[in-house]
Amino acid sequence: MTDKLLTVSPSPHVHSEFSTERIMYDVAIALIPAFLVSIVFFGVGAIKVTLVAIVCCILFEYLIQKFVLKVPVTVCDGSAIVSGILLAFNVPSSIPVWMLAIGAFVTIAVAKMSFGGLGKNPFNPALVGRVFLLICFPVHMTSWPVPRLWDFSFTDAVTGATALGKLKEGVMMGHAVPELMQKIPGYMDLFIGQINGCIGEISVLALVLGAAYLLIRKVITLYIPMSYIFTVFIFTGILWLVNDQRFADPLFHILSGGLMLGAWFMATDMVTSPMSKYGMIIFGVGCGVLTVFIRLFGAYPEGVSFAILIMNATVPLINKMFRPKRFGGR
Amino acid sequence: MPSLKTFSRGGVHPPECKISAKMNIEVLHVPQKVSIPISQHLGAPSTPLVKRGDMVKVGTPVAKTSGFISANIHSSVSGKVANIAEVVDTSGYPRKAVVIDVDGDEWEESIDRGSDLKKDISLSRDEIVQKVLESGVVGLGGATFPTHVKLMVPQGKKAEILIINGVECEPYLTSDHRLMLERGEELMVGIHIIMIALESDKAIIGIEANKPDAIKYLTGLAKDYPGVSVQTLKVKYPQGGEKQLIKAITGREVPNKGGLPIDVGTVVHNVGTVLAIYEAVQKNRPLVERVVTITGKSVKKPGNYMVRIGTPVQDLVEAAGGIPENSGKIISGGPMMGKTLTNLDVPVVKGTSGILIIPLDESKRKVEGNCIRCGKCVSVCPLGVEPHLLYALSKRGDWERAEKEDVMNCCECGSCQYTCPAHLPLLDYLRVGKAEVGKQIRARHNKK
Amino acid sequence: MNNLMLSSILSLSGVGVLAASILYIASKKFHVEEDPRIDQVEGVLPMANCGGCGFAGCRNFAEAVVKAGKLDGLNCPVGGAECMAQVAHIMGVDVQETEPMVAVLRCNGSRKNAPQKTHYDGALNCFAAHALFAGESGCPNGCLGLGDCAVACSFDAITVNPETGLPEVDDDKCVACGACVTACPRDIYELRPKGINSKRVYVACMNTQKGAPAKKNCSVACIGCMKCVKATESKSVSVKNFLSYIGTDVDTESHGPQLIDCCPTSAILGVNIEGSKNA
Secondary structure (H helix, E strand, C coil): CCCCCEEECCCCCCCCCCCHHHHHHHHHHHCHHHHHHHHHHHCHHHHHHHHHHHHHHHHHHHHHHHHHCCCCCCHHHCHHHHHHHHHHHCCCCCCCHHHHHHHHHHHHHHCCHHHCCCCCCCCCHHHHHHHHHHHHCHHHHCCEECCCCCCCCCCCCCEECCHHHHHHHHHHHCCCHHHHHCCCCCHHHHHHCCCCCCCCCCCHHHHHHHHHHHHHCCCCCCHHHHHHHHHHHHHHHHHHHHCCCCCCCHHHHHHCCCHHHHHHHHCCCCCCCCCCHHHHHHHHHHHHHHHHHHHHHCCCCCCHHHHHHHHHHHHHHHHHHCCCCCCCCC | CCCCECCCCCCECCCCCCCCCCCCEEECCCCCEEEEECCCCCCCCCEECCCCCCEECECCEEEECCCCCCCCEECCCCEEEEEEEEEECCCCCEEEEEEEEECCCCECCCCCCCCCCCCCCCCCHHHHHHHHHHCCCECCCCCCCEHHHHHCCCCCCCCCEEEEECCCCCCCCCHHHHHHHHCHHHHHHHHHHHHHHHCCCEEEEEEECCCHHHHHHHHHHHCCCCCEEEEEECCCECCCCHHHHHHHHHCCCCCCCCCCHHHHCEEEEEHHHHHHHHHHHHHCCCCCEEEEEEECCCCCCCEEEEEECCCEHHHHHHHCCCCCCCEEEEEECCCCCCEECCCCCCECCCCCCEEEEEEHHHHCCCCCCCCCCCCHHHHHCCCCCCHHHHHHHHHHCCHHHHHHCCHHHCCCCCHHHHHCCCCCCHHHHHHHHHHHHHHHHHHHHHHC | CHHHHHHHHHHHHHHHHHHHHHHHHHHHHCCCCCCHHHHHHHHHCCCCCCCCCCCCCHHHHHHHHHHHCCCCCCCCCCCHHHHHHHHHHHHCCCCCCCCCEEEEECCCCCCCCCCCCEEECCCCCHHHHHHHCCCCCCCCCCCCCCCHHHHHCCCCCEEEECCCCEEEECCCCCCCCCHHHHHCCCCCEEEEECCHHHCEEEECCCCCCCHHHHHHHCCCCCCCCCHHHHHHCCCCEEEECCEEEECCCCCHHHHHHHHHHHCCCCCEEEECCCCCCCC
């Protein structure tokens, strides 16, 4: 009946191709190279963990929307998939499945749905899940399988610490950095991804490829990642120049750990990052400073997750302070 | 390649879809019946001068101005006034209009109907303004602001630069593009007339880079007219907005909260208006017809037509091959800022730049989602407001805060809603906010 | 070990006592003297903070009452006579009789009476639709049915009936706060007395167009035919701008059935009136 009638609506009458779904699936697509690299180095473990995380996240979101909140189910918008992938990418491939399920529950139920679902959460859900797991199960969360090229056997892998972990431990024991660097994978390995680490964070190359895709699709802008990485580079660079026996060089810092994953994919999460250009830059700089502080002076070897979560808390304030300049303002 | 000039903040680039760009302007047949609304311009509605049974010719005044910001209205046909009735117009509401039954096509004798170019301008400044006022010329870009008001420079201000708006940034529309190509000579004379009226010695025609033929043609013509030049602009919506165009060409920002282009030494006129001024001043011809683009992806014969004011949209649609099957929406104007029509009897008015027919599958909005705080609306807003915030405030009814957040800055260009990935009706609520806040500001003003 | 416990208990208690005393001093020092009657009046108010009295909230109303010292023009429609009697008792003034009122929708342009001619596809907000066009039925004064009134109502008294497309007021829940009157962009709502035995008669139309165009869009539109004026010859029935209006002082007993029967378009509706065509 209504189909035959002329439609009357306020302008605009056209819409761009942008949609929440497109953004979410673009992020998922952009994470595929990193996923492939992790399969190459961690084998079946990587596939298992990623799939379980995605399925759990979708399932929890569906159940909560259908039976607890009793709102229309929107699992198809892809945000649960992205949360699942990011959660999986932030844990070692050897993590037990049940632990991961708990992490997925915290990610979806606590960090996302309890605030009202997509768009309402103040903190990055995947990072909340990850940090929860890190605090509850520190042993499992910090024993990383050693990468084994093209090994798809189901045997448990040998585990070891990450490059940053080794460095931190060494420095705590009083060793000099140049000496420690001998035992740590070289820059090329860090770049390609042949290192111990979480599933998604190992390969800088794959992550940058994915990020380039997001940039081309205009899903993210350069402001946050660039200011983040640049700050880490400058800050660690200064410390390195001051004392190269105590601090590692800046190149090592930007290639190792979860910085690339964090800067390109987690800090840029639209929901939990500022909206204006200057706000984004401040946010990135804050993340960078906090990351370096935690890495070099904190108890944990890696600080990306904590840094981003802390900066997430400041986003409302940043949004309030950094307003776009009004046209013709006076 | 050097980057082209454009405005600095925000903007979007919707698909251009200029289907009718190559179609010559054709003259549409005189309709059987016209309804000429008495409120076709911004400002006070005009006062009707005719009554039922009166005989009128083309160019006979049917309504006169009722204030400073108002305009004369002339009959666009010859025949008998059938009625002064309420007719649904582009506003979506029934409004008073003069309905005329057409009989023949007789013009007032004072009108020069020849097509020869009259270059010499004999009138003085005040005479030009008077002529424009008499002829009922209004801004033909869409805002329909009475033109004579814009030709009078207020005391103490100077119109350094006259900007001619040939941008036509709305997708689909091509009426201004065709005018520039086919009536270039007259345009140049028209520009000269306005320069005399404004006492300005510099005029810049702003044209977007997607109309290279018009840029080339007008640049060639401009050589013979001192002070006139053409500026190529990057294709970006809403560059045809007055404030954006001034920013793009001169780099100056019109102050917000009631600032006018003249405050930064500029005056902007649309190319259609320039032509109307030429005809009013040189040919003594009131504004009785205008170029209308009829277009749409499924329209059989899209084109540009010279249409008498008051012609029902139906006649225009028939000339373009009728309403295609599965049409969902008929829009007066472009897809970004146009108004949807409720039926086909709506008359073409002075502000109708195009009729756009949208197929059914493109006419429905998508389901709204949650705001994901992506900030895209903020980054595309040409006026630097935060649509997502104003949307929330307006929904909540927090008018005080909405005013503080400069809701009145919004020019309703629709860039925010166009971009919003969650398909939120941002502009709908911004309009609500603007209306409410505007009401409160006026109430405060009246109290004082 | 004991020492540690003791010292922590002592120091924490100390901090507690210190903070408490600061709070105590501050509350004494910065105490604002307030008329105790404000609190008393506020206590008997319904605390709905609906704004029906014309003030921002119940507290503001209580302040206004105490400040004025009398009840002229001050009324809480939500609490009704009972509540105002209590307020009057606190203030020590006479109770002023107020008639109970109810919100009435003066439009009967349901989907059946005023068929849809276009399909609206925009924000579900009457204000936005009102700014855009005359409405799906084409009537420029009729109800848009998008429920701004239902959103504005804090008492859950208004629901939009999906079948008719019109909002319905629940007389029992309606407290006549007037929120719907302000919310409606077309001023369709009117607060009318509930009437003796809830008998009411009113014109359910706001259309000011002439007969023919009004009738084109809606079969129950008032066409301004004057029949109601002639039938009753009552001062409370009048026609202006082709629209009849029945004043709130109409005699429902004698004129009610007459008014309803005389209307050729059934634009006049009655509630609890015998012989009425529409309930």
